[in-house]
Amino acid sequence: GENVEQHPSTLSVQEGDSAVIKCTYSDSASNYFPWYKQELGKRPQLIIDIRSNVGEKKDQRIAVTLNKTAKHFSLHITETQPEDSAVYFCAPTLQGRYSSASKIIFGSGTRLSIRP
Amino acid sequence: EAQVTQNPRYLITVTGKKLTVTCSQNMNHEYMSWYRQDPGLGLRQIYYSMNVEVTDKGDVPEGYKVSRKEKRNFPLILESPSPNQTSLYFCASGLGGEYEQYFGPGTRLTVT
Numbered sequence: 205g206e207n208v209e210q211h212p213s214t215l216s217v218q219e220g221d222s223a224v225i226k227c228t229y230s231d232s233a234s235n236y237f238p239w240y241k242q243e244l245g246k247r248p249q250l251i252i253d254i255r256s257n258v259g260e261k262k263d264q265r266i267a268v269t270l271n272k273t274a275k276h277f278s279l280h281i282t283e284t285q286p287e288d289s290a291v292y293f294c295a296p297t298l299q300g301r302y303s304s305a306s307k308i309i310f311g312s313g314t315r316l317s318i319r320p
Numbered sequence: 321e322a323q324v325t326q327n328p329r330y331l332i333t334v335t336g337k338k339l340t341v342t343c344s345q346n347m348n349h350e351y352m353s354w355y356r357q358d359p360g361l362g363l364r365q366i367y368y369s370m371n372v373e374v375t376d377k378g379d380v381p382e383g384y385k386v387s388r389k390e391k392r393n394f395p396l397i398l399e400s401p402s403p404n405q406t407s408l409y410f411c412a413s414g415l416g417g418e419y420e421q422y423f424g425p426g427t428r429l430t431v432t
Binding site for chain 1: 351353355360361362363364365368370376378379410416417418419420421423424425426
């Protein structure tokens, strides 16, 4: 069946250092690979996404890399700041019952803490 | 303002008493879905809808029903709630399953 694994479950980094979170999925038909950020008490919000025809995408301090052969994609945050503290989720879209991929499975989340 | 709204935001109910959580979006999105969020388990998709009258089960559909009679609304129905359905529920919408999902503010449900 479909499987999405996210590692690590918790991550603590010194302010200014980099953080990397990895997501592994099982459905080779997946074509859309987003990362969501959820701050305490708030709703998840998209921070970056990538499609299967691209290997890397960058937006200021945030980047996502995709290895479709190995079925994993990673979130990279550089020069971390206190406001980066949150829970991060990967959420690849998998093949649903209908012809277009439509089922979304979230990873179990990574709690990122930035130490001052 | 583009948004997804959910009602109620908080609900305490008793086992077996039918309830409905409403979800509405004003962005003309075709795709809508419901999630439950429990500590340590992340967000799990309950049901999703690709368009009016087109719905399918997500990962944890047992004990829930949905309907999509209008494009903007996607209510979640618990016909006989049980304590294991105590959770934080999010509704979300997007252009499709392979696009950014916009989440509602969440509904915290407690079933005693």
